Amino acid sequence: MKALAEREIRGSFVNCTKGEASRIALPRDLAARPWDDLDFLGWRDPSTLDRAYLVAEHRDRLVGVSLRVAPPRPGILHRGMCSVCLTTHPGSGVTLMTGRKAGAAGRQGNSVGVYLCTDLACSLYVRGRKVPEPGGRFAESLTEEEQVARTRDKLAAFLDRLFD
Template sequence: MLPLTEDQVRAALVNASPDERDRMAVPLSFVLADWDHLDFLAWPDPDNRGRGYVVVEHEGVPTGVVVRAASGSRSRAAMCNICHTMQPGNQVSLFTARRAGEPGERADSVGTYICTDLGCHENVRLAAPLAPSEVRASVDRRIDGTRRRVEAFVERVVAPD
């Protein structure tokens, strides 16, 4: 990813209201981000439980979405649809994102199951399987797949009807 400032991240949020952009809290690690090794930037909002942010380069432009975790807990293990790792049920949540533009004004949204801590970027870099039945591809293939899946999720948020 190209290095971004906090203001650029705020401006990249395509499905956020001006108030939501103002309230966005960046993680403490933001100033230490190793931009050359980031496929995308994702973090839970430290001030608002259940809200998070995902920023990717979409068509060469930084594009971010606000995501919200559904309430409730799961008791069974689940697989994250972004990094494809098996996690205990309480570590995967259904996240939804209001669509950008007119669809979002009509309250349209998209959703997918994502690691609750939005730590997919790190999870795919683990070499050992997280679950006994989990089959792992090479780390490079997992990184590429994760990047493609997060980009596809953001594309669903920004795509017109």
């Protein structure tokens, strides 16, 4: 992914108003992000636990989506698997995130959900740049490039559903 500037990020959002996009708390470390290893820019809102944002190149344009994060289920011991990168995490390491659909469907309250790594570091897990808890990545016969392609395809499928 190419490095993005604040203006590009704010202008990319498709499921919120321009006013909402202008108030989004952007990551302060944009210059330090490992852009060459990212398939998307994802971050959690530091001021609230129930907001996350994702910006990706999709269908030849930059697309940003605002996501609601489901609250963690206290006292439940389990492992979850990210639907995008297929990394497993214990406890609350995988979270259901829902995005309001773009356009008229979103204004009517329709949304689409996906289970994602809570820290939105899918790209780094797939490339081995970030190591999950033990047992978090299964041994695969696919090459790293094939795993990256699969991750991008799964992300594109989620974003496509936001535009249906």
